[in-house]
Amino acid sequence: MFGHRLLKLATGAGERRFASSRQSMEQVQRENLSRLLSQVAGMQIAGAADLQANMSWEKFTSTQPVTDYDYWREAIESQRTLGKEGLSRSPVSRFQPTSGSTSAIKWVPYTKQFLGELDNAISPWVMDLYRQFPRLLAGRHYWSMSWVPTALRESMSEEINDDLQLMSLGKRLLAGATQAVPQNVSLASSSDDSLFATLAWLAADPSLSMMSIWSPTFGLGMLKDMARWRGELADVLASGHWGQRMAGVKNAGCPKSPRAAAMLREWDGALSPDFFTALWPSLALVSAWDTAASGPWAKQLHALLPQASFQGKGLWATEGVVTIPYQGQHTLAYRSHVYEFQNPDDGSVYAPWELELGQEVMPLLSTGSGLLRYRLKDLVRVDGFNQGVPVLTFLGRAGTTDLVGEKLTAPVLDLAIASLSLPGTVTPVCTVAVDDAGEGKPGYLLLLEGQSEQQDDIGAKVESQLQQHFHYQLARNLGQLEPLRCVVHPAMRERYLQQCRQRGMIEGNIKMESLQYWPGQLPSWLSLLSTEAVMANKEAVL
Known part of the structure; x- marks a missing residue:
């Protein structure tokens, strides 16, 4: 189609810049920061951290604290609802809604500068798509x-x-x-x-x-x-x-x-x-998330569309882009925002040119929206370098559930489930931490889609693996947690998604997560299924 050929020409220059400056990543990143500071310095909320337009990278990272949405919430809401001063001088095109796994709707200002940063990631990705999958040009x-x-x-x-x-x-x-x-x-x-x-x-x-x-x-x-x-x-x-x-x-x-x-x-x-x-x-390509908890569902989708190739998405959030698929690797979109990476264990922070192979870190983004040193609660692993630019694999959400001090994380759960040989009829959906998992005690429910008579056996094996985690074992030994229990339903995925929608999450952007905390009372459908699982377990024991 003629439109594709024009789009290919339009994205070519951006892809060439991305390709040619990879070995100058540090210089590009410092220039990105200088451009960003020129837009935010002097704004009221930036003044709280005494940000200056001519700050060096080192001064900026030692002056501006690491932030989350709550740090910026009041200023964003004042601009969105009252038209007051925002986070940046760059004009706002719109406020984009997003939501976390446990949070209500958040609004991210999409400024002219921020949209330009996203365009710097889209151009090399689109051009690389046309290069890898030429059939895309035909439909x-x-x-x-x-x-x-x-x-x-x-x-x-x-x-x-x-x-x-x-x-x-x-x-x-x-x-x-x-x-x-x-x-x-x-x-x-x-x-x-x-x-x-x-x-x-x-x-x-x-x-x-x-x-x-x-x-x-x-x-x-x-x-x-x-x-x-x-x-x-x-x-x-x-x-x-x-x-x-x-x-x-x-x-x-x-x-x-x-x-x-x-x-x-x-x-x-x-x-x-x-x-x-x-x-x-004529379907030539399906593009979707395919890492961490999305992996099994990506395989199911690809199996239903076998005529197409499949490409895993890079790591994008409403707040910004981290990686794009480029030359077969999930490469840092280094020409877009200002990037840092934080060690989730000790809080130490690294510039992208300081990363080393094998590190597991969380991205911090400073973007043209005005969000500065904004921590994404995503865990990535450094799996290589594309001419000096980090190649990052998304591992899952970096959050910890801590009902009674057990400090459980998604990677710990993923390892426990990966050690099993699940029946082919069963797919993990999510593990939810709940305040009452039975008899008034908190605990964990592993939600599975499919049909299986082995849920008790699966639950016991995952529980055994989790007890190798010190804090979880201690909480179980002290009687603070119920043992993990499996709940199986043929339509568990849809029930899980419906629950996410009811909690205000946005359809189409709901990411499958290995671990979540659902506060308060269990949804009635899950409470019923959970009770049935308990009764079945007791009957099996008798």
């Missing part, structure tokens, strides 16, 4: 929308959901011409209507050559929803009219495809590689 692409709760939609701008908004205006226009799904599907009054319209456009496009999403569980959910709505989708695609969908959206053009309508009507709804291969014969 249309789908770049996912970041679905937000229906209740938030009226308070947000029209362009806030579209991942294409991460690009500069010129590249956005070029990329828009290559898209299978028009932007206005994000303007529907509900998430269901947005998703339905997306599926209609995708089903109607046999030239679809790329599907770029974030969470593989979101991709699996899309395919499942296509099966659930296949009759209604067939009616829409046969008539070219939305019916009751997309009400109130101006110029809501509707796709029409007798071919897709017939395929959907003949489909029995079973998720089958044969069906999706026939529907999208």
Whole structure:
């Protein structure tokens, strides 16, 4: 397609800069800091740390504390709701919502400078995609929308959901011409209507050559929803009219495809590689998270779309980008923000040029949004260097659950589960720390999707592995924790995602996490399943 060729030309210069300056990473990073300080120095909140425009790297890192969202929350909310001074002089295009595993909605200012930084990461990634997967040039692409709760939609701008908004205006226009799904599907009054319209456009496009999403569980959910709505989708695609969908959206053009309508009507709804291969014969690439807890779900998604290659996403957060897939490696996006890395054990901080092979660290970002030395609670391992630029593997969330002093981490749980030979019918979803795991004591529930009669055996083996962790063993010996228990359900993934949505997390960006803490009472469905698991265990003992 002509649009792809123009986009390839537009991203070429950014990719050449990225490639040619890798061995000058320290110089680039220091220049990034100088450019950033020129925008934030003199702002009221920066004045609290006495930041100056001409500060050296060493002075900046010794003056500005490491921060989290709470450090910036008041200033952001004052700017967003009252129009007061923000974090940076760079004009704000919009406030992007995000949420953590246990936190409510946070708003990140997307400034002109910050969007330019993201564009510096997108250009080399897109150019590298075209180089590695030339079939992408022949068809249309789908770049996912970041679905937000229906209740938030009226308070947000029209362009806030579209991942294409991460690009500069010129590249956005070029990329828009290559898209299978028009932007206005994000303007529907509900998430269901947005998703339905997306599926209609995708089903109607046999030239679809790329599907770029974030969470593989979101991709699996899309395919499942296509099966659930296949009759209604067939009616829409046969008539070219939305019916009751997309009400109130101006110029809501509707796709029409007798071919897709017939395929959907003949489909029995079973998720089958044969069906999706026939529907999208030109699909060349699926891009999604595939590391840490997302790994098993990425494999399931790829198995349903075998006609396409699969590329794991780099590490992106709403607050900024850390790595991009480049030349087959997850390479630090060193031309984007200012990066530091913190040792989670002793708090020591390293510049990117100080990292060593094998280190496990958490990224600190200073970005054009005005967030400075902002700690992402993600753990990465230094697995190599791309001409001097660190190559980083995402290991999972770096948070610790500490109900009674057990200090359990996601890597400890991952190792415990990886040591098992799980039945092929079972996939781990998440382990949740709960305040009441039975008989009034806190403990851990390992949520599994599938069907198995071995959940008690699995739970006992994971419990045995965890007891090799000193603090966990001590808490169990003192009777402070219930033993870990497995809870199995055929639709556990969807139940887990529904719980995340109910806690305010954003659809499409919900990342599968190995370990979470769910405060308060258990959801009723989990309480019932947990009680059933306890009773089954007692019957087995008797």
